[in-house]
Amino acid sequence: MFEFFSIGQFHAQLRDGIVTCRQAVEHFLRQIDSTKHLNAFVEVYADEALRKADQLDMKRNAGKPMGSLHGVVIALKDIIAYKEHRLTASSKILNGFTSIYSATATEKLLREEAIIIGSCNCDEFAMGSTNENSAYGKVLNALDETRIPGGSSGGSAVAVQAGLCMVSLGSDTGGSVRQPADFCGIIGLKPTYGRVSRHGLIAYASSFDQIGIFANRIDDVAKVLQVISGPDAYDATVSQSEAANYAGKLSENQNKKYHFAYFNEALDHPSLDKEIARSIKNTIEKLKENDHAVEAVQFDYLDYIVPAYYVLTTAEASSNLSRYDGVRYGYRTKQTVSDLTEFYKFNRSEGFGKEVKRRIMLGTFVLSTGYYDAYFTKAQQVRQLLVKKTKEIFKNYDFILMPTSPSPAFKIGEKMNDPIAMYLADIFTVMANLVGCPAISLPLFKHSAGMPFGLQAMTSEFNEVSLLQVSKQLMELSVH
Amino acid sequence: MEVNDALVDKLAQLARLKFEASEKEEIKNDLQKMIAFVEKLNELDTTGVEPLLHMTDEVNVLREDEVMGSITRESALKNAPLHDEKFFKVPKVIKPPVPLKGELKSESSSVNSEQNLK
Numbered sequence: 001m002f003e004f005f006s007i008g009q010f011h012a013q014l015r016d017g018i019v020t021c022r023q024a025v026e027h028f029l030r031q032i033d034s035t036k037h038l039n040a041f042v043e044v045y046a047d048e049a050l051r052k053a054d055q056l057d058m059k060r061n062a063g064k065p066m067g068s069l070h071g072v073v074i075a076l077k078d079i080i081a082y083k084e085h086r087l088t089a090s091s092k093i094l095n096g097f098t099s100i101y102s103a104t105a106t107e108k109l110l111r112e113e114a115i116i117i118g119s120c121n122c123d124e125f126a127m128g129s130t131n132e133n134s135a136y137g138k139v140l141n142a143l144d145e146t147r148i149p150g151g152s153s154g155g156s157a158v159a160v161q162a163g164l165c166m167v168s169l170g171s172d173t174g175g176s177v178r179q180p181a182d183f184c185g186i187i188g189l190k191p192t193y194g195r196v197s198r199h200g201l202i203a204y205a206s207s208f209d210q211i212g213i214f215a216n217r218i219d220d221v222a223k224v225l226q227v228i229s230g231p232d233a234y235d236a237t238v239s240q241s242e243a244a245n246y247a248g249k250l251s252e253n254q255n256k257k258y259h260f261a262y263f264n265e266a267l268d269h270p271s272l273d274k275e276i277a278r279s280i281k282n283t284i285e286k287l288k289e290n291d292h293a294v295e296a297v298q299f300d301y302l303d304y305i306v307p308a309y310y311v312l313t314t315a316e317a318s319s320n321l322s323r324y325d326g327v328r329y330g331y332r333t334k335q336t337v338s339d340l341t342e343f344y345k346f347n348r349s350e351g352f353g354k355e356v357k358r359r360i361m362l363g364t365f366v367l368s369t370g371y372y373d374a375y376f377t378k379a380q381q382v383r384q385l386l387v388k389k390t391k392e393i394f395k396n397y398d399f400i401l402m403p404t405s406p407s408p409a410f411k412i413g414e415k416m417n418d419p420i421a422m423y424l425a426d427i428f429t430v431m432a433n434l435v436g437c438p439a440i441s442l443p444l445f446k447h448s449a450g451m452p453f454g455l456q457a458m459t460s461e462f463n464e465v466s467l468l469q470v471s472k473q474l475m476e477l478s479v480h
Numbered sequence: 481m482e483v484n485d486a487l488v489d490k491l492a493q494l495a496r497l498k499f500e501a502s503e504k505e506e507i508k509n510d511l512q513k514m515i516a517f518v519e520k521l522n523e524l525d526t527t528g529v530e531p532l533l534h535m536t537d538e539v540n541v542l543r544e545d546e547v548m549g550s551i552t553r554e555s556a557l558k559n560a561p562l563h564d565e566k567f568f569k570v571p572k573v574i575k576p577p578v579p580l581k582g583e584l585k586s587e588s589s590s591v592n593s594e595q596n597l598k
Contacts, residue, residue, distance in 0.1 A: 207534075304524055
């Protein structure tokens with residue numbers, strides 16, 4: 001009986017000949033098969049994954065060196081391209097689309113001998129916080145099937161939560177990795193903007209989007225980040241700095257004392273669940289007892305970050321999604337049309353779901369003549385203020401601690417009819433995307449409602465090494 | 481800011497979207513709520529603040545100008561809803577020229593009604 005604990009242990013077992021890649025893949029395929037009702041996967045590459053496992057087993061047995069992700073079974077959000085595999089952003093408008101190239105992140109995983117086991121369900125074009133906006137239907141939270149898993153990378157989160165793969169990739173534009181990680185009781189990392197190439201990641205809001213990682217252990221997050229980070233000729237916005245040795249440096253600084261900041265405006269926010277607030281306050285006390293410096297910093301922008309986020313992301317989305325016109329790829333209407341504009345309108349209106357259309361409309365509004373300065377430029381100015389304020393904080397503090405989400409996973413359907421209530425659930429996660437800094441959600445707590453929830457830690461740009469090191473410390477803290 | 485039917489129609493036209501009469505009321509209400517929500521930003525004084533335009537410090541990351549491979553025509557056409565060996569195909573949407581005043585209607589105007597979805 002195969003059991004997965006960590007990539008490190010799996011590799012040791014492979015070297016000792018206790019397990020094989022085939023056994024690992026067979027195990028995960030059985031798990032996927034027995035949890036089909038969770039709807040976490042859009043497609044499972046069963047035969048292909050088994051073939052790859054056999055190749056790797058043969059190669060290893062022949063004494064060849066192992067790639068750093070040798071045999072690691074990984075699931076990809078249905079928004080990250082994998083050559084010759086279907087890619088739909090869980091949207092009807094991309095029904096049947098087959099990617100003709102792989103994302104750089106996918107390429108890099110494959111180069112290190114990872115096994116891609118399938119593509120995961122998500123909110124259409126990554127727009128949503130519950131994974132209820134998918135053309136393939138909703139995803140269920142494996143811990144309580146009456147609840148949502150969070151979104152937009154809900155399927156990727158559940159794939160790790162329910163033990164359907166070792167690690168998975170999602171994308172995080174406003175919390176789409178950290179929030180489902182929080183709701184599912186696992187780790188979710190959003191790297192710095194530009195740390196991981198966005199080539200082959202279907203664009204939602206290009207100045208926010210970043211590929212993120214789901215796993216059960218910090219060590220595994222570090223190993224995957226090390227592989228997928230770094231410069232890329234296909235993404236002009238990706239950082240030219242090489243990936244750091246995240247995995248190798250992980251055990252360093254485990255007794256280091258840090259300066260943490262937190263916002264009373266967040267912990268006393270009316271939207272925040274009282275139990276979550278208490279748990280985070282307790283953690284702050286615990287850190288102080290452990291000789292860390294933890295201080296409240298004044299932060300007056302909390303109620304402005306979600307509005308700024310929605311102006312800017314919908315604007316970018318309206319522009320990015322203009323490419324879906326039903327001509328070169330994607331859904332095409334069956335209606336008879338003889339007018340070009342009508343043709344586009346039919347294709348797009350029949351192909352896009354409700355939330356996507358809502359956001360395209362808002363984005364079109366904030367970019368349109370007469371409203372551009374009052375809405376779009378204004379939000380860009382607010383973004384500037386946020387970046388300045390955050391940089392100021394990180395001059396004096398190593399990390400900012402916050403809740404990940406104001407509540408634990410809510411019930412299916414609970415917020416579907418109120419877009420604003422849904423958007424406000426992102427209040428603590430969108431900040432990292434607005435300012436571009438890295439942030440992680442760590443599964444430290446359990447709510448009396450029976451659901452897990454996390455602690456969010458943010459740090460300065462390209463400081464993932466410290467973020468992962470402190471995450472390890474924080475995870476330990478919860479154990480003792 | 482009040483969202484009315486005319487604004488919804490204008491935005492739908494710009495975004496190349498279509499809302500049936502039954503959906504229109506809903507999108508109007510949603511837009512109204514969303515716009516009211518983002519108007520909270522007006523409470524902040526941003527006088528003299530430079531709008532933030534770029535998220536990275538990377539400037540003009542360019543490669544050498546060498547001819548490099550791209551995708552083949554075959555793979556470019558692979559995902560098209562309708563195509564032949566060379567081209568993407570769309571319904572005939574080109575209208576006949578509008579006759580000038582006094583000009584006789586030419587024969588070619590008959591293409592107007594033709595549907596060309598083979």
